Amino acid sequence: MKVKKVLAAWRGEPQCEKCQVRHLALFSELAESDFVGLHLHIEDLEFPSGNIIYQSKEPGRAVFTVRHGAVKLVQYPPDGTQRTVRLLRQGAALGLEAVLDKPYRHTAITMQNTLLCRIPTTAIHQLNVQSPKLYSQLMHRWEQSVEQADEWLTFLSTGTARTRVARLFLHLNGDAYDTSCQLFCREDVAAILGITSETACRIVAEFCRDKVINALPNNRFECDLLRLKKIASN
Amino acid sequence: MKVKKVLAAWRGEPQCEKCQVRHLALFSELAESDFVGLHLHIEDLEFPSGNIIYQSKEPGRAVFTVRHGAVKLVQYPPDGTQRTVRLLRQGAALGLEAVLDKPYRHTAITMQNTLLCRIPTTAIHQLNVQSPKLYSQLMHRWEQSVEQADEWLTFLSTGTARTRVARLFLHLNGDAYDTSCQLFCREDVAAILGITSETACRIVAEFCRDKVINALPNNRFECDLLRLKKIASN
DNA sequence: CGTGTACTTGAATTACATCAAATGATGTGG
DNA sequence: CCACATCATTTGATGTAATTCAAGTACACG
Numbered sequence: 164m165k166v167k168k169v170l171a172a173w174r175g176e177p178q179c180e181k182c183q184v185r186h187l188a189l190f191s192e193l194a195e196s197d198f199v200g201l202h203l204h205i206e207d208l209e210f211p212s213g214n215i216i217y218q219s220k221e222p223g224r225a226v227f228t229v230r231h232g233a234v235k236l237v238q239y240p241p242d243g244t245q246r247t248v249r250l251l252r253q254g255a256a257l258g259l260e261a262v263l264d265k266p267y268r269h270t271a272i273t274m275q276n277t278l279l280c281r282i283p284t285t286a287i288h289q290l291n292v293q294s295p296k297l298y299s300q301l302m303h304r305w306e307q308s309v310e311q312a313d314e315w316l317t318f319l320s321t322g323t324a325r326t327r328v329a330r331l332f333l334h335l336n337g338d339a340y341d342t343s344c345q346l347f348c349r350e351d352v353a354a355i356l357g358i359t360s361e362t363a364c365r366i367v368a369e370f371c372r373d374k375v376i377n378a379l380p381n382n383r384f385e386c387d388l389l390r391l392k393k394i395a396s397n
Numbered sequence: 398m399k400v401k402k403v404l405a406a407w408r409g410e411p412q413c414e415k416c417q418v419r420h421l422a423l424f425s426e427l428a429e430s431d432f433v434g435l436h437l438h439i440e441d442l443e444f445p446s447g448n449i450i451y452q453s454k455e456p457g458r459a460v461f462t463v464r465h466g467a468v469k470l471v472q473y474p475p476d477g478t479q480r481t482v483r484l485l486r487q488g489a490a491l492g493l494e495a496v497l498d499k500p501y502r503h504t505a506i507t508m509q510n511t512l513l514c515r516i517p518t519t520a521i522h523q524l525n526v527q528s529p530k531l532y533s534q535l536m537h538r539w540e541q542s543v544e545q546a547d548e549w550l551t552f553l554s555t556g557t558a559r560t561r562v563a564r565l566f567l568h569l570n571g572d573a574y575d576t577s578c579q580l581f582c583r584e585d586v587a588a589i590l591g592i593t594s595e596t597a598c599r600i601v602a603e604f605c606r607d608k609v610i611n612a613l614p615n616n617r618f619e620c621d622l623l624r625l626k627k628i629a630s631n
Numbered sequence: 632c633g634t635g636t637a638c639t640t641g642a643a644t645t646a647c648a649t650c651a652a653a654t655g656a657t658g659t660g661g
Numbered sequence: 662c663c664a665c666a667t668c669a670t671t672t673g674a675t676g677t678a679a680t681t682c683a684a685g686t687a688c689a690c691g
Contacts, residue, residue, distance in 0.1 A: 302535060557646070602670095
């Protein structure tokens with residue numbers, strides 16, 4: 164999967180009050196009145212799959228909320244490989260370190276066509292003056308990040324490649340009611356689990372043969388959750 | 398290393414204004430006046446090595462600051478093994494999730510004789526009413542946790558066992574001016590790096606043979622940082 | 632229709648885990 | 662203070678899982 168740094172398509176000034184994911188987003192606890200009279204320069208952006216939203220070490224000037232799609236946060240160990248440390252989907256926030264005026268600590272790359280809203284840190288600081296609720300919201304976001312990071316380490320980076328792949332499927336099924344989920348390209352799977360793409364490929368194939376999962380079109384898979392759980396706890 | 402849940406020795410009511418690590422601690426930005434007139438029930442505690450400070454899933458009623466010593470945060474994957482996800486030393490805070498009224502997400506265990514101060518969440522909430530600075534301080538702590546978690550994944554859980562051990566030595570040397578550092582028991586090293594204690598042992602022995610490190614008494618090692626860095630970037 | 636990219640599969644090699652046994656360190660009770 | 666128990670460390674031998682290198686297939690796109 165090739166990665167490009169592009170200008171995202173600008174989709175206009177968003178109307179935060181009407182945002183469908185507002186209950187998930189950073190501003191969920193703010194009242195209508197908090198927005199009035201502020202010219203916040205919040206933007207709606209659309210990125211195609213495989214594009215860089217921001218790059219590691221770049222000065223952080225904005226926080227983003229995922230409105231639709233999926234984003235991966237990538238870090239680069241000194242050996243030249245890359246490691247995906249987090250996966251962000253609808254409602255998640257990225258680039259929080261910008262609020263503390265720190266440079267971005269990851270490279271953020273879209274994994275699908277993705278809709279984001281971009282909130283400059285200046286807006287965060289402005290809003291905060293009026294409404295300390297935002298701080299509480301930010302703390303919760305941070306807490307979620309730590310939780311996801313720890314889960315990533317304990318579940319997706321521990322154990323054999325087989326158990327890791329099984330856990331990844333369970334992770335992706337997570338909140339869904341149906342038992343099918345979309346996987347990414349094998350290279351992404353490898354970067355998430357800390358294995359090679361060939362190993363990832365072999366194990367996915369093995370799971371298919373054993374009918375633990377069932378390949379559907381477009382990289383989707385129907386999962387036998389019970390058997391996956393059994394494999395995941397070895 | 399056996400682990401016990403004990404009552405810590407109570408060392409009395411601390412005088413936060415005079416704390417030597419206050420510049421590192423949660424309250425660093427608070428003014429003297431913020432403390433006056435508040436009966437905060439902050440406690441000073443001493444734990445011997447290998448003792449449980451709090452356990453995973455326990456309701457979080459207090460945040461802790463490490464005044465001296467070292468603490469590990471441990472999680473348990475379903476296969477019965479354990480994984481150390483973070484290492485906390487002087488000045489670090491643990492159990493921040495308690496501020497958000499969440500249960501503790503790890504089991505916290507001392508790795509040395511350790512001095513802690515215990516701050517009930519009620520105290521945090523009281524202080525916060527007067528002083529929003531504390532929130533900013535808390536956000537920085539959270540940011541540090543995420544940073545450490547990501548570093549842990551990218552550096553200490555990626556690559557061969559050899560490079561991981563080398564990176565652990567570099568990590569432990571981190572801020573120090575001298576080039577020696579204290580290692581823990583091999584089992585702890587294994588739980589940090591996601592390898593077995595035998596492998597950890599072999600690699601430490603190999604480094605000693607190659608004179609990349611030099612064993613000193615009491616599990617301390619003198620490190621050749623340059624050669625370690627070379628190994629760490631393979 | 633050809634070309635590039637991702638995916639798949641195989642065979643050889645390597646790194647690591649596992650099992651087992653010996654050594655060393657530490658502490659306890661007689 | 663010694664004998665013994667307990668626990669961490671070390672080292673070796675063996676098996677296995679995963680990487681590496683390589684070749685071939687499927688698929689999308691100009």
